[in-house]
Amino acid sequence: MTDASVHPLDQALRLAPLGEHRFRGETTAPWANMVGPFGGVTAAVLLRAAMDHPERLGDPLALTVNYAGPVAAGAFEIEARPARTNRGTQHWSLAQHQGGQLATTGTAVFAVRRDTWSASELTMPEVPPAAQVAIAAPRQGLEWPNRYEMRFVEGDWPDLEAGDELPDSRTAMWIRDLPERPLDAPALAAICDAFYPRVFRRRRRFTPIGTVSITTLIHAGAATLAAQGTRPVLACARGVSFAQGFFEQRAEVWGDAGTLLASSIQVVYYRD
Amino acid sequence: MTDASVHPLDQALRLAPLGEHRFRGETTAPWANMVGPFGGVTAAVLLRAAMDHPERLGDPLALTVNYAGPVAAGAFEIEARPARTNRGTQHWSLAQHQGGQLATTGTAVFAVRRDTWSASELTMPEVPPAAQVAIAAPRQGLEWPNRYEMRFVEGDWPDLEAGDELPDSRTAMWIRDLPERPLDAPALAAICDAFYPRVFRRRRRFTPIGTVSITTLIHAGAATLAAQGTRPVLACARGVSFAQGFFEQRAEVWGDAGTLLASSIQVVYYRD
Numbered sequence: 001m002t003d004a005s006v007h008p009l010d011q012a013l014r015l016a017p018l019g020e021h022r023f024r025g026e027t028t029a030p031w032a033n034m035v036g037p038f039g040g041v042t043a044a045v046l047l048r049a050a051m052d053h054p055e056r057l058g059d060p061l062a063l064t065v066n067y068a069g070p071v072a073a074g075a076f077e078i079e080a081r082p083a084r085t086n087r088g089t090q091h092w093s094l095a096q097h098q099g100g101q102l103a104t105t106g107t108a109v110f111a112v113r114r115d116t117w118s119a120s121e122l123t124m125p126e127v128p129p130a131a132q133v134a135i136a137a138p139r140q141g142l143e144w145p146n147r148y149e150m151r152f153v154e155g156d157w158p159d160l161e162a163g164d165e166l167p168d169s170r171t172a173m174w175i176r177d178l179p180e181r182p183l184d185a186p187a188l189a190a191i192c193d194a195f196y197p198r199v200f201r202r203r204r205r206f207t208p209i210g211t212v213s214i215t216t217l218i219h220a221g222a223a224t225l226a227a228q229g230t231r232p233v234l235a236c237a238r239g240v241s242f243a244q245g246f247f248e249q250r251a252e253v254w255g256d257a258g259t260l261l262a263s264s265i266q267v268v269y270y271r272d
Numbered sequence: 273m274t275d276a277s278v279h280p281l282d283q284a285l286r287l288a289p290l291g292e293h294r295f296r297g298e299t300t301a302p303w304a305n306m307v308g309p310f311g312g313v314t315a316a317v318l319l320r321a322a323m324d325h326p327e328r329l330g331d332p333l334a335l336t337v338n339y340a341g342p343v344a345a346g347a348f349e350i351e352a353r354p355a356r357t358n359r360g361t362q363h364w365s366l367a368q369h370q371g372g373q374l375a376t377t378g379t380a381v382f383a384v385r386r387d388t389w390s391a392s393e394l395t396m397p398e399v400p401p402a403a404q405v406a407i408a409a410p411r412q413g414l415e416w417p418n419r420y421e422m423r424f425v426e427g428d429w430p431d432l433e434a435g436d437e438l439p440d441s442r443t444a445m446w447i448r449d450l451p452e453r454p455l456d457a458p459a460l461a462a463i464c465d466a467f468y469p470r471v472f473r474r475r476r477r478f479t480p481i482g483t484v485s486i487t488t489l490i491h492a493g494a495a496t497l498a499a500q501g502t503r504p505v506l507a508c509a510r511g512v513s514f515a516q517g518f519f520e521q522r523a524e525v526w527g528d529a530g531t532l533l534a535s536s537i538q539v540v541y542y543r544d
Contacts, residue, residue: 061518062485062539064336066379068356068363083367084340084374088517089484089541091340091377093365095355102356105363107338107377109485109539113516116544119474120513121440168393202391212361213334213381215487217520217539219513241392241491241532244385245360246333248489248535260513263520265537267334267381267489269361272388 007181008147009190012041013048021081023049027073031144036071038144039211040193044186046094046106049080051185056082057090058112059222060185064215065106071098080108088112113221124254127153130174130232148194149178151232157196162204169198169239180230183261185218188225191235191253192216192264198239198249199270207270212246214266220259228255245269279453280419281462284313285320293353295321299345303416308343310416311483312465316458318366318378321352323457328354329362330384331494332457336487337378343370352380360384385493396526399425402446402504420466421450423504429468434476441470441511452502455533457490460497463507463525464488464536470511470521471542479542484518486538492531500527517541 006014008030015023031041043065050056076098084091094106127133133151155171175191176183197209220228233253240248251264278286280302287295303313315337322328348370356363366378399405405423427443447463448455469481492500509523523536 062338064379064485064487066334066363066381068361069358083377086341089340091338091374093367093377102363105355105365105379107336107379107485109338111484111518111541113518116515116517116542117475118513118515119437119511120515121510122512165391203389212383213336213379215336215537217537219515219518219520221516238393239391240394240535243388243390243392243491244493245388246383246385246491248491250535263512263522263537265487265489265535269383270388 007179009177009181009187013045013186015045015049015052015078021079023052023078023080024075025078026075027071029143030147033144034142039067039214040190042071042096042104043193043214044190046078046096046104047108047189048186049078050092050094050108050110053080053082055085056110057085058110060108060218061111062109062215062217063106063189064213065104066213067211068105069101069103071103076103120260122252122260124234124258125172125236127172127234130256133174147178148175149232150175155201158201158204160200160204160206165203166201169201171195172234172236174232175235176230176232182230183225183228183233185225188218188253188262189216191233192251192262193266194235195237195249195251197268198237199242199247202239202242207272209268209270211266211268214264216262216264218262220261224259225261231256233261279451281449281453281459285317285458287317287321287324287350290349293351295324295350295352296347297350298347299343301415302419305416306414311339311486312462314343314368314376315465315486316462318350318368318376319380319461320458321350322364322366322380322382325352325354327357328382329357330382332380332490333383334381334487334489335378335461336485337376338485339483340377341373341375343375348375392532394524394532396506396530397444397508399444399506405446419450420447421504422447427473430473430476432472432476432478437475438473441473443467444506444508446504447507448502448504454502455497455500455505457497460490460525460534461488463505464523464534465538466507467509467521467523469540470509471514471519474511474514479544481540481542484539484541486536488534488536490534492533496531497533503528505533
């Protein structure tokens with residue numbers, strides 16, 4: 001069921017409460033990946049369940065999502081259980097089941113933010129503003145990338161026929177939801193996974209891959225995210241270590257004012 | 273109970289199986305932190321529970337530990353439940369309870385590693401070999417740092433009376449267990465947390481802090497870790513963003529042959 005008046009991301013994040021910390025959701029065709037749904041949207045819908053929970057405290061601070069098994073097109077169930085609530089932090093246990101089988105596990109931490117001394121030791125890369133960077137052409141044969149407007153500063157989708165190895169796997173892109181949608185924590189969590197697999201760029205050839213686990217730290221509270229509005233954010237990723245069938249990808253997402261909105265690391269399975 | 277013939281780390285990681293995915297453990301005095309046990313050892317004992325589990329498949333690949341509440345001196349119970357076992361990966365749900373209350377949540381992924389194409393985009397910092405770096409003096413008034421031999425190349429324990437701010441919070445140190453102990457995944461997971469709080473260095477003053485969540489990716493299988501033996505590893509950390517009461521710390525641990533053994537990110541609460 002697609003409701004044209006609802007944004008595709010909000011459609012994918014729609015949850016019906018079932019009580020007892022359980023929620024019913026459904027995959028949507030616009031977010032299809034090669035197999036199953038885009039992992040970023042799976043992360044976002046787990047986070048959404050905790051955000052929708054009546055016992056929720058504060059805003060998302062940390063999210064770990066482990067992709068334990070495939071998710072098929074159709075209905076699924078999410079369990080978002082507040083495992084412990086403190087004065088300023090709240091710890092969540094997350095799981096996604098489909099057809100009675102566990103597909104995804106996870107944890108989240110929510111926090112009440114307060115104004116404090118602040119500093120950053122990482123600076124946003126110097127890149128041209130989004131308006132000066134061309135919008136990438138739509139992807140053929142893959143749905144989810146077309147839910148984003150992507151403007152590549154560095155590391156566009158690689159030519160997988162080239163076959164010769166590149167010395168790095170860096171990508172920097174201005175990105176926003178398509179159609180435009182005000183940024184919030186689930187959208188940001190999804191963007192942290194919106195990079196094509198780093199091993200594709202390093203090797204410039206296709207190889208079967210699958211994200212195993214992603215952890216995202218959200219550095220901005222709801223007000224900072226709301227202030228970003230619908231303007232593109234700068235999303236940067238790189239591969240770190242590729243060894244024995246698993247590689248690490250690190251990513252940062254920056255607001256256009258130069259604020260680090262999120263950091264993310266993931267480990268991805270690759271074949272040969 | 274301390275058994276002098278057992279290494280302090282192995283003493284802290286001793287678990288008695290209780291059946292039904294549960295294990296009984298106990299805090300030990302040598303690993304005491306300012307409040308409760310050193311978080312690195314809590315991470316290690318959760319990982320150990322999964323490694324000790326009779327259904328275990330493969331070696332640790334990813335570990336997330338969320339410090340939900342305080343752990344007091346004494347007995348605790350760990351639940352390590354294999355949530356889903358695939359052909360080459362295994363997903364674990366982890367929890368630590370004490371006195372009937374949830375103290376820690378977590379997840380882990382184990383994997384069967386295979387020889388594949390490999391590469392690295394991160395290079396070990398150029399530092400003098402461990403033998404050329406002085407061993408740091410023991411810490412007064414804090415137990416757990418004295419379970420390590422630390423040789424600081426950069427970013428030694430800061431003078432918390434200085435009070436003036438430093439421009440960065442980088443630390444690089446050669447580190448190993450004290451007494452010497454062959455490296456394994458739990459020891460490595462603990463070392464990923466063996467940095468004093470980055471906010472102490474940035475601000476050169478004491479402020480109450482507490483790690484909220486740590487995620488460690490282990491890039492080396494058991495054979496690579498065993499080959500490191502008891503020689504020091506190079507552990508590097510930096511603060512990334514300090515904002516609204518929470519900061520991010522990233523760390524890498526390198527084998528002395530220049531192999532990335534582990535990457536870690538954590539988010540830490542700080543006051544004012």
